[in-house]
Amino acid sequence: MARIVAGVGSSHVPAIGAALDNGRTEEPYWKRVFSGFEKSKQWMANTKPDVAIVVYNDHASAFSVEMIPTFALGCAAEFPPADEGWGPRPVPVLKGHPALAAHIAQSVILDEFDLTVVNKMEVDHGLTVPMNLLFGTPREWPCQVIPLAVNVVMYPPPTGHRCYMLGKAIRKAVESYPEDLKVVIFGTGGLSHQISGPRAGLINSKWDKSFLDNLTKDPKKLTRIPHIDYMREAGAEGIEMVMWLIMRGALDDKVDEVYRFYTVPASNTAVGHIILENRRKTASKDKRAPAAKSRQAAARKAAQRIASKGR
């Protein structure tokens, strides 16, 4: 059986990709950003997923305004990096997992999530920047990738609740796939930022911190945030954060936050990053543990009673 072992949240600021591509990672400004992902790369190297499902959005690269799918699942065998105006980013072509992707499409559509199947697609910085942040700059990506492009460019994007529920449907789909595969799911974009209009430059670190706290502890609370609050508090483009809820929905209700990083700014954006692990590996042990502990405690009490009576 395939299973989702962890979720990764990460901003996907294009300037991070440009800093990588132009050899500027050692400049103090960028070092501050990249240093926050050193432990994450180590974590990813240890985790060794077979497949990464990457929830991201396209920025007028693969999709113009001719077609604006709300959820588009990449089912192709490979996804080349898009030319975003400066030539394609010098990153390896991403290898898909068409069989798992097709299985997910079939499963979630029957679960009433009417997503679009995409058999040919280029992917932009929204996907490739988080890949670099977590996997570094290898000659070949060490795992297969299933892109899930979400419309957060044209209002309204899907609601946070819808995203969270889609995450649950994706998890169900993955777990009904017969092959043993280790899957990690990425939620990307955000955190607070606005890059359009006279209010451009908006950052709300307090909001961001609260979002990260609740992502770990109380994601259902986040699913009730209306779009207007994201836009007002976290900037017009901060609404990208709904994509993190797809990642969160695909995880256990209770997760372990194994890493977090936050810095302001990268270009116009607050950079947020989190790694959440499912506890399922040890779930059966955890269930036994409290029962065993209470039995031991009862035995201790009984022993004390007997002892005190004896005195």
Added chain:
Amino acid sequence: MARAQQDYDDIPGTFVFDAERSRQGYGINMFCMSLMKDENRKAFKANEAGYLKKFNLSPAQTDAILKRDYNRMLELGGNIYFTAKLGATDGHSFQHLAALMTGSSQQDYAAMMLAGGRSVEGNRSRSGKDKPAKSKSKSKPKSSAKRK
């Protein structure tokens, strides 16, 4: 037809690219998308007004593009990810556009970002609903970003 009032129109300094603006700004955004090709960039630069005739734009939209009035482009249905392609065609960095849209110098804009960005305080609402969205933050109001 006049644009229907939306709750997010209350957010100051913000033109939300909604389905209505997407419809209205189709020509602006397709024009910007065309600038992904070098031959189109050259054709546009050689004769801007002539090139724009291909995109079924309103006179106001054409005017905003020719004047590089980026806020007006957004108001008339342009989307920032698309209009940024026009900025790139002019050889400008994104920060140049951001400074232009915010009415500040590029230096001042860059300094603001380094200092933690534009605070949300005083920037939430046109109508004076300037308090944090309910249930988000119970603690006292704050200064914005904590680190540079």
